[in-house]
Structure formats: structure tokens, C-alpha cells
Amino acid sequence: MLIFIGMGLWDEKDISVKGFEYAKKADEVYIEFYTSRMMGTDLERIENLIGRRITVLERSDLEENSKKLIEKAISGDIAVLVPGDPMIATTHSVINLEARLRGVKVKIIHNASIFTAICGLTGLHNYRFGKSVSISYPHGNTVSKSPLNVIQENWSINAHTLLFLDLHPEPMSINEAIEILLQADEENILNGCYSVGVARAGSSNPVIRCDRLENLKKIDFGKPLHILIILSKKIHFTEYDCLKEFAGSPEELRYFVI
Amino acid sequence: MLIFIGMGLWDEKDISVKGFEYAKKADEVYIEFYTSRMMGTDLERIENLIGRRITVLERSDLEENSKKLIEKAISGDIAVLVPGDPMIATTHSVINLEARLRGVKVKIIHNASIFTAICGLTGLHNYRFGKSVSISYPHGNTVSKSPLNVIQENWSINAHTLLFLDLHPEPMSINEAIEILLQADEENILNGCYSVGVARAGSSNPVIRCDRLENLKKIDFGKPLHILIILSKKIHFTEYDCLKEFAGSPEELRYFVI
Numbered sequence: 001m002l003i004f005i006g007m008g009l010w011d012e013k014d015i016s017v018k019g020f021e022y023a024k025k026a027d028e029v030y031i032e033f034y035t036s037r038m039m040g041t042d043l044e045r046i047e048n049l050i051g052r053r054i055t056v057l058e059r060s061d062l063e064e065n066s067k068k069l070i071e072k073a074i075s076g077d078i079a080v081l082v083p084g085d086p087m088i089a090t091t092h093s094v095i096n097l098e099a100r101l102r103g104v105k106v107k108i109i110h111n112a113s114i115f116t117a118i119c120g121l122t123g124l125h126n127y128r129f130g131k132s133v134s135i136s137y138p139h140g141n142t143v144s145k146s147p148l149n150v151i152q153e154n155w156s157i158n159a160h161t162l163l164f165l166d167l168h169p170e171p172m173s174i175n176e177a178i179e180i181l182l183q184a185d186e187e188n189i190l191n192g193c194y195s196v197g198v199a200r201a202g203s204s205n206p207v208i209r210c211d212r213l214e215n216l217k218k219i220d221f222g223k224p225l226h227i228l229i230i231l232s233k234k235i236h237f238t239e240y241d242c243l244k245e246f247a248g249s250p251e252e253l254r255y256f257v258i
Numbered sequence: 259m260l261i262f263i264g265m266g267l268w269d270e271k272d273i274s275v276k277g278f279e280y281a282k283k284a285d286e287v288y289i290e291f292y293t294s295r296m297m298g299t300d301l302e303r304i305e306n307l308i309g310r311r312i313t314v315l316e317r318s319d320l321e322e323n324s325k326k327l328i329e330k331a332i333s334g335d336i337a338v339l340v341p342g343d344p345m346i347a348t349t350h351s352v353i354n355l356e357a358r359l360r361g362v363k364v365k366i367i368h369n370a371s372i373f374t375a376i377c378g379l380t381g382l383h384n385y386r387f388g389k390s391v392s393i394s395y396p397h398g399n400t401v402s403k404s405p406l407n408v409i410q411e412n413w414s415i416n417a418h419t420l421l422f423l424d425l426h427p428e429p430m431s432i433n434e435a436i437e438i439l440l441q442a443d444e445e446n447i448l449n450g451c452y453s454v455g456v457a458r459a460g461s462s463n464p465v466i467r468c469d470r471l472e473n474l475k476k477i478d479f480g481k482p483l484h485i486l487i488i489l490s491k492k493i494h495f496t497e498y499d500c501l502k503e504f505a506g507s508p509e510e511l512r513y514f515v516i
Contacts, residue, residue, distance in 0.1 A: 245358055
């Protein structure tokens with residue numbers, strides 16, 4: 001059996017009691033920090049909590065060499081610890097599919113994801129988020145337009161956009177992400193739009209700030225991981241109240257309340 | 259301090275190690291089953307795991323009488339256990355805001371939510387979901403058009419729709435939800451659309467089925483909780499591969515692959 005165990009958002013104690021028990025009993029335990037990171041802990045602390053030696057998987061172990069992992073799971077119980085909730089990353093769902101096509105049972109032990117955690121941190125309503133999208137580091141001089149397209153699509157249905165920031169080679173900061181967005185924005189569609197930056201979700205010192213995109217760019221959010229939200233053109237009054245209290249949003253945001 | 263502790267999706271062991279520790283140390287421990295349910299456990303099993311007496315909160319304790327809870331949290335550490343990830347329900351974010359306006363520190367211990375768990379169960383890509391919406395039981399002869407409007411908005415940007423099913427007075431089944439949707443659909447916009455039903459996410463026996471909406475209506479998904487997804491008009495080829503393997507989708511779904 002292949003057991004994907006979500007590790008949650010921040011440190012080793014975000015694992016569920018069920019995940020902990022499965023990791024303890026498994027024949028072999030692996031972990032990957034490729035699809036996301038656990039900034040509040042490290043391998044040693046995770047090994048100490050579980051009481052097991054844990055092998056770190058590289059990108060290639062999850063992609064072109066994923067067969068090896070699947071083959072081990074034919075005869076034994078293989079636990080793979082992953083940051084956040086497993087299967088948000090398509091990398092995991094491809095392994096899930098391959099394993100099941102080979103007749104290997106796959107178990108998923110779910111955990112917290114930034115995707116829902118941001119609602120608690122910002123007060124934004126979950127049901128008002130549209131499609132999410134990633135911001136990648138530019139390849140040479142080419143900056144992807146795809147985040148801008150998704151933001152516009154979401155605006156057309158009055159929805160917020162969650163932007164995941166690139167992790168490779170190093171976790172991208174909110175400031176870098178805004179720089180990349182503005183660089184791609186030749187038609188100036190982002191001019192004056194409101195945004196929310198969230199740093200270190202799940203930790204005891206998250207930073208949450210709401211402002212116009214150009215102002216947010218100047219704020220120091222501190223250590224990673226960071227994520228960015230572009231607000232829809234209309235917000236709910238309880239979203240306004242929460243953003244004011246939780247994210248220090250400017251007074252003029254009230255003109256955007258439905 | 260007011261500590262919202264997510265309980266995850268299914269049973270008492272879905273609580274995180276951190277949530278468990280906070281619940282153990284708190285001055286008082288409460289739980290609510292109003293915004294969602296834990297179908298794989300009961301109060302007694304949760305009390306046994308935590309090793310504490312736990313008081314069940316009613317709807318009114320979370321809404322008109324939420325001040326009482328906040329007042330207790332001025333002088334002591336009050337833990338409130340909630341199914342899923344806290345703050346997905348606006349009920350919680352209102353208490354969060356009220357507490358902070360009263361100067362009470364609020365801590366959120368995140369956990370798994372159906373919102374991201376469905377990606378692992380169905381193979382659908384998280385970033386291809388649009389806005390979500392709830393289906394309520396009809397009030398008299400009035401059936402809300404709002405789910406249909408959201409489905410159409412999401413279709414306009416090629417996104418899937420996650421539909422949360424009403425819990426009161428009893429958890430709604432996928433079959434009832436489809437019946438209500440079709441009743442509201444006077445213009446027949448749902449005709450021939452594809453959908454995915456998921457029952458008992460987080461349990462060891464989830465049922466996941468993908469078919470045309472009218473066919474899904476005839477399937478017995480068994481015990482609650484149920485949720486329903488309306489697919490976008492185009493799906494990614496890996497979504498197709500996963501739906502075929504995980505949800506027994508019909509061959510003809512391949513015509514919808516991008």
C-alpha cells in the first residue's frame with residue numbers, strides 16, 4: 001500500500017494523529033519537500049516526533065523514477081509524507097493514478113492546505129474564490145501572462161484569485177511576485193487593484209496585509225512561505241470588516257463593498 | 259485566548275498532534291457539529307481521545323449568544339473543536355472578528371477540508387475549480403437559482419463547481435441535491451452535463467462516481483456526508499485518466515478533454 005500522509009502547513013506537530021500512527025507502522029517512510037516546504041521544522045524534528053528514519057525524495061523520485069516507489073508499495077506499506085494536503089500537487093495525483101493502475105492500493109491521509117487556511121487568516125469567504133494560479137520565475141525575458149488571464153477571468157465572475165508563488169530555486173517573496181505580475185501587465189489591468197499578502201500561514205507569527213498592489217510591493221513580509229491574493233472588484237461587508245481588523249486594509253476599500 | 263481547532267474530515271484521529279495538545283491544555287473544551295459533521299466518530303470517542311469532558315455548542319451559542327464564549331476567552335484558554343478546517347464557515351469568521359475586536363487573542367489550528375480533499379479523491383486539479391456554492395433544501399415551493407448561476411459563471415471561465423449540500427435538518431444526499439438542481443433548472447442548462455459525486459471523504463470507504471447528472475441521480479452513494487461537483491465543459495487529460503480510474507466515468511467523457 002502507498003500511503004500519502006499530509007503534514008499540514010507549518011511544523012511537525014501539524015501531522016494528524018492518524019497520519020502519525022500510519023507513519024509509525026509503515027515498512028518504510030519517505031518525505032518530499034519538492035512540491036511545498038515545512039518552514040517551521042526540519043527533517044530531524046520530524047524524525048524525532050515519528051521515531052523513525054525518514055528518506056528524503058528528490059524531484060526525480062516523484063517524477064521519472066516514481067516507478068521505484070510504486071514497486072516497493074506492491075509488497076510493503078510505504079508512507080510518503082508531504083507538506084500541506086496531498087494531491088493538491090498534480091505530481092502526487094499522477095503517482096496515485098500510476099499506482100492504482102498497477103493494482104497498488106493508495107491511501108490518502110488529508111491535512112490542512114493553504115487553500116482553505118487563507119480564509120481563516122484573512123476573513124475572505126471561501127466560496128468567493130475563483131480559479132487559482134501559480135506565478136513562476138521568468139524564463140529569460142519571458143514572463144507568463146497566465147496569472148493575468150486567470151485574474152481577469154475571476155474578475156469577470158466577481159471572484160478572488162489565489163496566487164501560489166514559485167518555490168524553485170528559492171521560495172518567491174510577495175514583493176518579487178508583484179514585480180513579475182506588473183512586468184507582465186503591459187495593458188495595466190492591475191492598476192489600482194487591491195491585494196492581500198499572507199506570510200507564514202500556520203505559524204504563530206503570520207503577517208497578513210491588504211493594500212493596493214503597488215503599496216503591498218513595498219511591505220516587508222519577512223521569512224517565507226508567502227502567498228498573494230488579488231481581490232475581486234466587489235467584496236462582502238464581512239470581508240471588509242475582517243480585512244480591516246486582520247490585515248490593516250485602508251479605509252477606501254469600503255467603496256468596494258457590495 | 260480563543261483557540262479554534264480543526265478536527266478534519268472523518269473521525270477523532272484526524273485531529274493534528276498540535277490540536278490535540280492545545281485541547282488537552284485548554285481551560286475549557288467545546289465542540290460544534292452545526293457547521294459540519296464528523297460521521298466517523300461521536301462525542302464519547304472524541305472525549306476519550308482528548309481525555310477531557312467536552313461541551314457541545316448549539317447554533318445559538320455560535321450566533322446570537324457567541325458573546326458568552328468570547329467573554330470566557332478573556333480570562334481563560336477556550337478551545338472550540340470544529341469539523342474540517344475552521345473558518346471555512348462564515349459563522350466562525352464572525353466570532354473570530356468579534357473576539358479580536360474585544361481584544362481577545364484568537365488562534366486557529368488548521369486541518370483538512372473537503373475543499374482540497376476532493377482533489378485527491380477525484381484527480382481533479384485544484385486550480386481548475388471556480389467559486390463554490392451551497393444547495394439548500396427548498397423553502398416551501400421556492401428553489402434557489404443561485405447554484406445554477408454559479409455553475410454558469412464557472413462554465414464561462416472553464417472551471418469546475420463544488421456544491422456543498424445542506425446539513426439541516428438532515429445531511430442532504432447527492433440524489434436529493436440533483437433533484438433540487440433539476441427542479442430549479444427551468445431553462446435546461448444542466449442537460450447532459452457531467453458531474454462527480456463523492457460520499458464519505460476521509461473515510462476508508464469513500465464512494466466516488468462520475469457520470470452525466472441524470473445518471474448520477476440513480477446511484478446509491480450510501481451514508482453521508484455527500485458532496486457534488488459539476489465539471490467544467492473542458493477537462494484536462496490527466497483529470498480524464500483519473501476520473502476513469504477513480505470514479506468509473508463513461509468512455510464518452512473523452513470528448514471533453516482539452
